[in-house]
Amino acid sequence: MVLSPQDIHNKEFSTKLRGYNVDEVNDFLDQIIKDYQIILEENKDLRSQLSESKDKLSYFNDLKDSLNQSILVAQEAADKVKTNSKKEAEITNREAQKKADDILNAAHEKSNQILEEASKRAKKLAIETDDLKKNTRVFRQRLQVMLESQLEVIKGSDWDHLVEDTPTTTYEDIEKVVGDLDNPVSAGVESETKQDNNADMVENTPARNDDSLQAVVIYPDKSNK
Incomplete structure (x- = not known):
């Protein structure tokens, strides 16, 4: 049992002959008590x-554990956010790539269609130009x-005879000579057509070209008859 200051103060000692000085012992005990x-x-x-x-140590230990737990939770949350962000970025990238591919494919198809149409028109124009050249020839x-x-x-000789200043020339003679102009023309055209080496030129010629080739004839005045 631990002594208290009161126990020291109340302690009494027995006296003997030639013992310690009581006052000195009491003073020393008082100092010890203090x-x-x-x-x-x-x-x-x-x-x-x-x-x-x-208590503080326990509080700080608990706080440390809570902080460590919070750090772990934050780290897990950061990892999840990072993973989700990566997935979203990949999805966005794939969608953007798909849209870019679709746009490129549509542009290629459109350009190919335009080129094909232009090629068809060029071929058609070339054919029409070639036909026009053939018809012109x-x-x-x-x-x-x-x-x-x-x-x-x-x-x-008929025209020579017609223009001679003789009284034997009649209106019927003039009309006969002038009327014969159509026959040589038709015969000459048919003969020249048969001798043409390029048969396609003749076959592709529109019928209106034949109709437009009309001979212009000036008949003499009947008063000269």
């Missing part, structure tokens, strides 16, 4: 501080044949 009281108070304070330190050849035939007719 020092002991101080030590006890300091010990009490230290115990109180130790208890508070233990045929028209030129027939016109040339017609003019040459007309020239041959005009150079004939």
Whole structure:
């Protein structure tokens, strides 16, 4: 059992002959009581501080555990956010890539369609141009044949006889000579067409070209009859 200052103060000693000086012993005990009281108070304070330190230590340990737990939770949440963000980024990237591919494919299809249509139009135009050239050549050849035939007719002896200043020329003679202009033209055109090496030119010639090649004839005035 630990002695208290009161126990020291109340302690009584027996006396003997030639023993210690009572006053000196009492004074020394009083000093011990004071020092002991101080030590006890300091010990009490230290115990109180130790208890508070233990409480604080326990609080900080709990706080540390809570912080560690919070850090773990935050780390898990960060990992989840990172994983979700990565997945969303991948999904967004795939969708963007798909949209870009769709746009490119649509553009390629549109460009191919435009090129195909342009190619068809170019081919059609080339064919029409070639047909037009063929028809022009045929028209030129027939016109040339017609003019040459007309020239041959005009150079004939009938026209020489017609323009002679003789009283034997009648209106019927003039009409006969002029009316014969159509026959040499048709014969000449048919003969020239058969001699043409390019048969396609003749076959592709529109019928209206034949109709447009009409001979222009100036009949003499009937008053000269």
